[in-house]
Amino acid sequence: xxxxxxxxxxxxxxxxxxxxxxxxxxxxxxxxxxxxxxxxxxxxxxxxxxxxxxxxxxxxxxxxxxxxxxxxxxxxxxxxxxxxxxxxxxxxxxxxxxxxxxxxxxxxxxxxxxxxxxxxxxxxxxxxxxxxxxxxxxxxxxxxxxxxxxxxxxxxxxxxxxxxxxxxxxxxxxxxxxxxxxxxxxxxxxxxxxxxxxxxxxxxxxxx
Ligand code: C5P
Numbered sequence: 001x002x003x004x005x006x007x008x009x010x011x012x013x014x015x016x017x018x019x020x021x022x023x024x025x026x027x028x029x030x031x032x033x034x035x036x037x038x039x040x041x042x043x044x045x046x047x048x049x050x051x052x053x054x055x056x057x058x059x060x061x062x063x064x065x066x067x068x069x070x071x072x073x074x075x076x077x078x079x080x081x082x083x084x085x086x087x088x089x090x091x092x093x094x095x096x097x098x099x100x101x102x103x104x105x106x107x108x109x110x111x112x113x114x115x116x117x118x119x120x121x122x123x124x125x126x127x128x129x130x131x132x133x134x135x136x137x138x139x140x141x142x143x144x145x146x147x148x149x150x151x152x153x154x155x156x157x158x159x160x161x162x163x164x165x166x167x168x169x170x171x172x173x174x175x176x177x178x179x180x181x182x183x184x185x186x187x188x189x190x191x192x193x194x195x196x197x198x199x200x201x202x203x204x205x206x207x208x
Pocket of ligand 1: 007067085086087088089090091092117118119120121122134135136137138150154
């Protein structure tokens with residue numbers, strides 16, 4: 001039995017007390033993968049941004065809001081985990097300045113300077129010992145090339161490639177690529193069915 005960390009859902013970066021930027025993500029795929037891992041007999045800890053779904057009852061769920069909080073929560077459990085699946089859509093930018101009060105409309109345009117937030121998968125890869133890492137990548141254009149660049153940059157063992165049509169959808173189509181760029185699986189269906197098959201590949205390739 002392994003202990004598996006799953007990042008799930010979007011994160012939010014506030015620019016004032018009520019407004020934020022975020023990414024599109026329902027948390028459904030993270031939830032489905034958590035269930036698949038539990039059904040396969042593993043312990044699951046899900047670090048999740050704000051979502052409207054029920055995660056499996058037997059999963060440990062750590063709710064977070066921002067990308068920085070997600071990284072901190074993940075680092076807190078990483079040593080006790082055997083591997084991680086990055087399914088979250090963390091917001092990659094945050095406003096440089098966060099207003100204390102609600103920004104009032106003036107009739108003028110408003111410029112917001114953004115800087116990058118930390119990359120959670122890459123951050124965990126930096127401090128990993130023997131843990132395995134699987135990331136999801138949502139790509140358009142030259143999808144395989146981009147996915148492989150992400151796999152390298154984030155030091156992943158496998159990368160699961162999907163397209164923008166997966167966002168908020170109940171169905172999805174994914175390809176699982178290994179470090180050699182081989183497509184190990186091409187899976188289509190409801191997210192729970194896809195999750196089971198993706199988890200099968202992870203089990204065969206990475207879990208002893
Ligand atoms: O956003 P991007 O396409 O780079 O996401 C690819 C993978 O990296 C996903 O698994 C996502 O969860 C992860 N990621 C992350 N931290 C970020 C951005 C993405 O862990 N700040």
